[in-house]
Amino acid sequence: MSGPPQLDTALVAALADFAAHDRVLVATDFDGVLAPLVVDPMDSRPVEGGMPALASLADLPGTTVALVSGRALDPLRELSGAALDGPLVLIGSHGAEDSRAEGGLALDDDQQALLSTLDDELGTLREEHPGLRVEDKPAGRVVHTRGLPEDEAQAALDAARELGARHTSLEVTPGKGVVELAAAHVGKGVALVALADEVGAEAVFYAGDDLTDEHGFEALADDADADRAARRLTVHVGDGETQARFRVADEQAMVALLQALLDARRAATAR
Structure with a gap:
């Protein structure tokens, strides 16, 4: 041993x-x-x-x-x-x-509205990329792709980053098999x-x-x-x-x- x-x-x-x-x-x-x-x-x-x-x-x-x-x-x-x-x-x-x-954490009305819009768009993203998971957090949402085939995971991560880029007030943070989209970020x-x-x-x-x-x-x-x-x-x-x-x-x-x-x-x- x-x-x-x-x-x-x-x-x-x-x-x-x-x-x-x-x-x-x-x-x-x-x-x-x-x-x-x-x-x-x-x-x-x-x-x-x-x-x-x-x-x-x-x-x-x-x-x-x-x-x-x-x-x-x-x-x-x-x-x-x-x-x-x-x-x-x-x-x-x-x-x-x-x-x-x-x-x-306290979010203002604009940040709450942004999260609501983000939830709708992430629902569409899940339909386009089955197996993608979304984690709800107080200040944002996290797209998880661990367990997906590599090409599918990369396509889903790219789509999540593109979604984040459309909303300039979101903070987009990539990680290992994840992309976080945050309305409030430190x-x-x-x-x-x-x-x-x-x-x-x-x-x-x-x-x-x-x-x-x-x-x-x-x-x-x-x-x-x-x-x-x-x-x-x-x-x-x-x-x-x-x-x-x-x-x-x-x-x-x-x-x-x-x-x-x-x-x-x-x-x-x-x-």
Whole structure:
């Protein structure tokens, strides 16, 4: 029986350096980082060990832990198992929802009307591309094509992007087998930087796997303060090009990373 995945020695050293700061923000995406990507998004479940490690990190002094996801808050909370009044901050809908905010997301009349129009047009799109699934979110809709043959999936994604382009006020965000069409959008990068500033984090860790996470990596690195930018530790999960400083292979390796980070943070805060 094989042991836990081995982490790169440079990554282990970077985790130790990060953990030594007095106040830190530890943030991760959910799908593709803590939970494997699946055909039906509501079948997603975190791999063993990841969520407990995050909860344990959140219990340590000077440590803020956040899930930053494209999912809406309610399914993010349900699927991750994060407690309603627990220590984890949940940032949903690519930054447009925050678990700490009263009342959730508020859309104006124009945005509500746009979503109604979008629902009608997506109904037509489903008729044209059988097997396409549409996820309802408070601020938008997400077209899912996982499980479709590659040529059919690409045609459906192209059609969804064209639909989004017809409505210039929609924010169109492509991902792995998905296109999100949002009437209200913040972006993971903006949300991460704002959260780090809000909690006074001296150092930030962020792990993600998708195109939307690249915006987070870019925003954290794009800082006029070079010293602060150097204290932002980013990790890409899986294959593909990335702007992240480090990479791990999959969700199991991410669990090993979080356990290493937890051990380093416990040692640092015990001093």
